[in-house]
Amino acid sequence: MSELGPVDAHHHLWDTAVRDYPWMDGPWADPLRGRFDAARYTDLTRPYGVRDSIVVQALQDVGETYDLLFAGDNPVETEYGDEPGPIVGVVGWVDLTASDVADRMAEVRESPSGHLLVGVRHAAQDEPDPEWLLRQDVQRGVQAVGAAGLVYDVLVRPPQAAAALALMRRLPEVSFVLDHAGKPDIAGGVWEPWATWITSLAALPNVTVKLSGLVTEAAPDWKPDDILPYARHVLHSFGADRVMYGSDWPVCTLAASYEQVLDLAREAVPPGDRDAVFGGTARRAYGLG
Numbered sequence: 001m002s003e004l005g006p007v008d009a010h011h012h013l014w015d016t017a018v019r020d021y022p023w024m025d026g027p028w029a030d031p032l033r034g035r036f037d038a039a040r041y042t043d044l045t046r047p048y049g050v051r052d053s054i055v056v057q058a059l060q061d062v063g064e065t066y067d068l069l070f071a072g073d074n075p076v077e078t079e080y081g082d083e084p085g086p087i088v089g090v091v092g093w094v095d096l097t098a099s100d101v102a103d104r105m106a107e108v109r110e111s112p113s114g115h116l117l118v119g120v121r122h123a124a125q126d127e128p129d130p131e132w133l134l135r136q137d138v139q140r141g142v143q144a145v146g147a148a149g150l151v152y153d154v155l156v157r158p159p160q161a162a163a164a165l166a167l168m169r170r171l172p173e174v175s176f177v178l179d180h181a182g183k184p185d186i187a188g189g190v191w192e193p194w195a196t197w198i199t200s201l202a203a204l205p206n207v208t209v210k211l212s213g214l215v216t217e218a219a220p221d222w223k224p225d226d227i228l229p230y231a232r233h234v235l236h237s238f239g240a241d242r243v244m245y246g247s248d249w250p251v252c253t254l255a256a257s258y259e260q261v262l263d264l265a266r267e268a269v270p271p272g273d274r275d276a277v278f279g280g281t282a283r284r285a286y287g288l289g
Helices: 027-032 038-048 062-072 101-109 136-147 158-170 194-202 224-238 258-268 271-285
Strands: 007-011 052-056 076-078 081-083 087-092 117-122 151-154 176-178 207-211 243-245
Touching: 007 243, 007 271, 038 076, 038 258, 052 062, 052 117, 052 271, 062 087, 062 101, 101 117, 101 136, 117 136, 136 151, 136 158, 151 158, 158 176, 158 194, 194 207, 194 224, 207 224, 207 271, 224 243, 224 258, 243 271, 258 271
Parallel strands: 007 052, 052 087, 087 117, 117 151, 151 176, 176 207, 207 243
Antiparallel strands: 076 081
């Protein structure tokens, strides 16, 4: 592990008393309701040496992005008192289909905490059209993200996989990060076509991938051996220099504790590759220095 400590390249913050998250659409999401703020995250991850983290949007609302930027740019009240938080980057949201998307991104970046914006994401997995990513207005928006020097995080499920691959091939000048390894159906034991898709993505030098979110794609009674083949295929295909660890907290708590998620990732990654997966890749891909 890097002496700088692990980087958690994917987690969330929210307060469901302040904002409504429509995707929390049933009793299954009850454990996710409430306040999951930077102080709670900092207290949780301190024992595991997390020094830096990237917080990712969970709502298609630029107001949430401003909240995340503010949270990252201000001290947190922990059990030890006020101290700097671990957030060093924010993957936010802007309307990619807006004709003035470049101006909207510039407005966010020029805000008081806008220097923390490192990427943009839209939940393409929730769009009714599986080819939403290939719409001309969306492609123009993603191109604007790349032109601004930001990363585009790709959140898809298998129905959107073909469109995601086509988009990444069409826009080689844009840096893409695939979230949650494309959400393979681990619970169903589905290997193909996911495995071949991952290999195809790995052939594109503008794509990196997050080793994140896999526990919630597995069955409720998952065992490490259910998940490790998927994680190891990602590592074998992309190489450690293009793979980064993310906890997906607090969503991960539906299936595992933070410690279980971190231990599973450590089991998947050979010791010689851990500096890259738990730090180097994220710092390079998101320009963290």
